[in-house]
Amino acid sequence: MNRRITFIAISALLAGLTGCASAGHGAAGQAAESFHGAVAGGQGEQACALLTPRAAESLRSGGEECAQAVLSLNLSGGAIRRAEVWGDEAQVRLEHDTVFLHRFPQGWLVRGAGCQARGDLPYDCEVEG
Amino acid sequence: MRSFLKDNALSLFFLVLFLLALAGQSVAGNADYNERQVAEGGAALSWAEYVTSSDFAVDVAENWQSEYLQFLLFIMATVWWVQRGSPESKEPGKEGTESDSDQQVGRHSEPDSPAWAKTTGLRLKLYSNSLGMTMGLIFLLSWLTQSLAGRAAYNAEQLARLQDPLSWWEYVGSADFWNRTLQNWQSEFLAVLSMVVLSVYLRQRGSPESKPVGAAHKATGVEG
Numbered sequence: 001m002n003r004r005i006t007f008i009a010i011s012a013l014l015a016g017l018t019g020c021a022s023a024g025h026g027a028a029g030q031a032a033e034s035f036h037g038a039v040a041g042g043q044g045e046q047a048c049a050l051l052t053p054r055a056a057e058s059l060r061s062g063g064e065e066c067a068q069a070v071l072s073l074n075l076s077g078g079a080i081r082r083a084e085v086w087g088d089e090a091q092v093r094l095e096h097d098t099v100f101l102h103r104f105p106q107g108w109l110v111r112g113a114g115c116q117a118r119g120d121l122p123y124d125c126e127v128e129g
Numbered sequence: 130m131r132s133f134l135k136d137n138a139l140s141l142f143f144l145v146l147f148l149l150a151l152a153g154q155s156v157a158g159n160a161d162y163n164e165r166q167v168a169e170g171g172a173a174l175s176w177a178e179y180v181t182s183s184d185f186a187v188d189v190a191e192n193w194q195s196e197y198l199q200f201l202l203f204i205m206a207t208v209w210w211v212q213r214g215s216p217e218s219k220e221p222g223k224e225g226t227e228s229d230s231d232q233q234v235g236r237h238s239e240p241d242s243p244a245w246a247k248t249t250g251l252r253l254k255l256y257s258n259s260l261g262m263t264m265g266l267i268f269l270l271s272w273l274t275q276s277l278a279g280r281a282a283y284n285a286e287q288l289a290r291l292q293d294p295l296s297w298w299e300y301v302g303s304a305d306f307w308n309r310t311l312q313n314w315q316s317e318f319l320a321v322l323s324m325v326v327l328s329v330y331l332r333q334r335g336s337p338e339s340k341p342v343g344a345a346h347k348a349t350g351v352e353g
Contacts, residue, residue: 052170054170084284084288084294086281086284086285086287086288086294087182087183087184087281087282087284087285088171088172088285089284089285089288089289090288091288091293091294100288100291102171102289103172104172105172112291115291117293120292121292122290122291122292123291123292125291128291
């Protein structure tokens with residue numbers, strides 16, 4: 001029993017130190033997949049509901065609604081290659097996209113999608129906020 | 130009880146100061162972290178969440194490692210190097226690990242010497258270096274903790290800026306890791322330098338860290 005408590009305590013300490021939460025990888029990945037699933041299925045409203053308020057706002061330009069705008073970007077995702085969670089931030093690499101997410105009290109929301117790497121510079125994302 | 134407090138007043142004083150300062154750091158650090166989070170549209174952390182976060186861990190560990198490195202270097206450098214006139218130094222001519230007789234070990238030990246000081250071989254070797262080894266071990270563990278927690282905190286910032294997270298090896302070669310490390314080291318080294326040099330010429334009556342007020346500037350290894 002004592003060993004079990006020690007193991008749990010050490011695991012919790014290491015998780016705190018390294019900022020890793022293994023359970024979070026799955027949830028962040030799921031949110032990224034749900035976003036791309038909604039886009040692929042033509043469900044703009046549902047896709048916008050999975051964006052952070054700032055990211056959704058960034059798509060509402062020129063009188064166009066978020067739901068229309070997000071579908072017009074022709075984003076494609078694919079299967080998850082890798083997911084990393086650090087604190088309240090996550091990066092999910094999909095076959096055809098890299099998605100950035102932020103953890104809110106209600107769960108993971110997409111803050112960057114349709115992202116292209118630019119070396120040491122921040123990713124250039126079609127949806128960003 | 131009163132005798133215990135009197136006999137251990139110095140340790141207890143610093144233990145209380147340490148705990149108060151650490152508690153204060155956790156409260157101020159939490160408030161600072163939450164101010165930044167709110168400004169960036171993120172969620173605030175409770176005190177319990179903050180003190181178990183990598184942000185708090187790296188801030189604590191980077192200071193710990195530098196303090197233990199400071200004392201480790203002070204302990205080891207004063208074996209081999211002297212500063213004429215400093216009470217922090219041995220007298221010139223005594224550089225080195227000194228004789229068994231000077232160090233009261235093996236057959237030169239006293240009846241009340243520690244048990245391992247009366248032995249020979251590996252146990253004596255270990256005990257003769259136990260202070261430096263322990264300080265060195267705590268330094269290395271604190272520095273390792275700084276690298277792990279620092280990487281976690283840095284990677285969260287990287288992702289928030291839409292940049293790739295770093296591996297542990299990449300992080301320990303990064304500007305963030307060395308900036309945190311060296312800004313602490315330089316202040317510790319300056320503090321030791323100040324102590325060694327100022328104590329040649331200045332006095333603090335009654336303190337064993339100072340020479341007696343009337344001791345000559347050139348008197349070395351004399352504690353007041």
